[in-house]
Amino acid sequence: MTGSAILIENLVKNFEDVTAVDDISLRVAKGELFGLLGPNGAGKTTIINILCGLTKPTSGSAGVGGYDIQKEPMKVKELIGVCIQETAVYPYLTGEENVDLFGNLHSMNKELLRTRRVMLLERMGLTTDAKRKAEKYSGGMKRRLSLILALIHDPLIAFLDEPTVAMDPQSRHAVWDFIKELKKEGKTIVLTTHYMEEAEELCDRVGIIDHGKLIALGSPRDLISQNQVKNLEDVFIKLTGRKIREEV
């Protein structure tokens, strides 16, 4: 697994009679920004859940940061930061208290936690609202806070599951800028999205998932040129005969 931040081999996940992940194999390099694209229900979140130890695979194997996710889940959890799809923050805590809680759950020392909290709240534009209860935040503010909770401990590998869904354009571009900065810092990032323009803007490589299968893998530019189309949206249409957002 040398050189790979994430290695997935023949991964399968069945939920009763539904195959959510169907024999997927892929490798994400250290420092790479990898996009998992596909419509809702394609299996993107299930792959993320398996990689962060929330769901056990039916078969196949997966490793994160050199650790087997089934044998050493705690080692994996120390390396990763996950921005889950739900806007999950404690409504009765202030933005600052939410951040401190998750910093403490990652065993951060007090000084480092304070420094990173101040820096991340500033970068996400939440400094002035940091002492307000999260229940008073708008949807976009909660999403940005959720992103801070995922990254407060400065993880080597970040899983961002639809981080910009339901965000206004201004907030979305702020998050894009932040993700680009993370990449510059050398973080490995796995981004799931069904916004094709987001993937084109940010990702080094993308994997297109449909009905649990990996149907295309490569850089956005390569996939567009190979399929002789204008953008990733058209790539998806050419491969599946459907628009990616029809099922959204």
Added chain:
Amino acid sequence: MQFQRVIALINKEMKKTVREPAVLFMIFLFPIVFVFAFGSAFGGGGGNQPIYSVGIVNTDQGNSVNASQIFITALSNTRILSPQIYANNQTAQNDLSQGRIQAVMIIPRDFSKSFASYKTEPNEPDRWINSTVTLYLDKGSLVATQAIPPIIQQVLTAIIGVPQQAPSTPFRLETASLVEVKAPSAFDFIAPGMFTFASIFLIMMVSQSFAQDRENGMMKRIRITPTTSTEFIVSQALSYMVIALIQAAVVFIMIYLMGFRPAVGIPVYLFAFVLMLLFSLSNVGFGLITATIARSSGAATGLSFLFVLPQLFLGTFVGASLSSSAQIAGRFVPSYYITDALTSLFLRGAAITSPTVLLDLATVSVSCIAILAIGIILYAKYFKI
């Protein structure tokens, strides 16, 4: 286990308790309202006894001694009963059925004759003219049915001028109960059960909290961190033990203000708080079991009553009023042993080291830890995020 994580989660839980209105109500306001309401109803608050209105239909034809008047005056002097004179039984029964009075008493026509026969020949029962005082009670009032007959019986015994332990009198009181009237108010008897009563609702709070965290994704978020299940459960158990302690203190202050002043020392109070801490463990356990079964926080609220109601009805002060079979069933719920131990300590004056209290403590310890363990196992195995 990292204490930094445990403390952070406890801190979060405490902030939730203080900041969430619904939680705050269940923990602090509910015990205050509940103790005040029950305390007032059962004669707490400055030791005032309730006053029961008794309708009297006097058919006594009297003779040289108007014994019925002596009887009515004596009833009035108890300051617990307030005699209301009725011309006929029908009017009195009508008021009884409307709840305007708590009892109707028919003084028989030969009441004075009966009284005089006893005074003439107190040691010759065969020569007494026996008579029966008939009593109709408000069946909608548990307290009235239990409290009024023995008071009247005592007054009857007193007016005739015989010692309490006299073998017999010419008067017979129908519907007389065996309940003994004691100096403390009814509130004193229910006070120990109030500690248990308030704490039982922790089951609902725990199950709701876990189910809500699952619904809003927080459970998922915490499981992604390196926090272990042990750290999480320990933090929850400790949080709810602190809450139970605060709740017990609130209940204690309230029942103290309402007039409950048991003659026991500080060690007994401390021991009572230890019992409540143990009891909180079983409530966390039941809460975990409920949250594991429930699919949503709404369902958790409903399902929690599967554990709340048996504990309420079989194991608190309510249980004392139930049938003997229900009281036997009470022995299968932890709250029964808590109430029993607290009653032994506060009312019966038992020592902490007395066999009854120690047996209750042992039973509570084993059962509460076992319930918590079952809750943790089910949560770890079947709780879906």
